Amino acid sequence: MNQPTTPHVPLAAATLERFAREVAKFPAAQKQSAVMACLSIVQQERGWVSRESEDEVAAYLGMAPIAVYEVTTFYNMYNQQPVGKFKINVCTNLPCQLRDGQQALAHICKKLNVAVGGTTADGQFTVQQSECLGACADSPVMLINDREMISFMSNDRIDDLLDTLAQAK
């Protein structure tokens, strides 16, 4: 997906108040420990974390911007570009690979007519490849919107899931 061309809007005062509540949970000299919480707040409010937002979080916490980029690029729960209503992360690490994780990813992409990492034209689904989700015994697995783990995904279960999500309001 291309980066949006809409101008960046600075973080709102209410957002900064939420940041302050997170920072208050740590000793004054360790406010950088709130970086993940602050990035999560940005994502909750905006749906993704832009480079400009990363820079604002860095400035707020007194961190080097590169240290914030390292966090957003390490954890794939942070969206570095806008995503669809449903973000599907399919694990393709070895245990899932051995139980058709790659095939599950291909099936989803084919059914939704979208490339890995892409978003459907209607903005409903983003499909991403994921590192281990910590549920190897249930492979192949996938994660919906960073929250809901789906296990033992056969093509039939995937089809049912996508149909259910497509009908969700």
Ligand code: FES
């Ligand atoms: S390898 Fe897929 S959950 Fe661990």
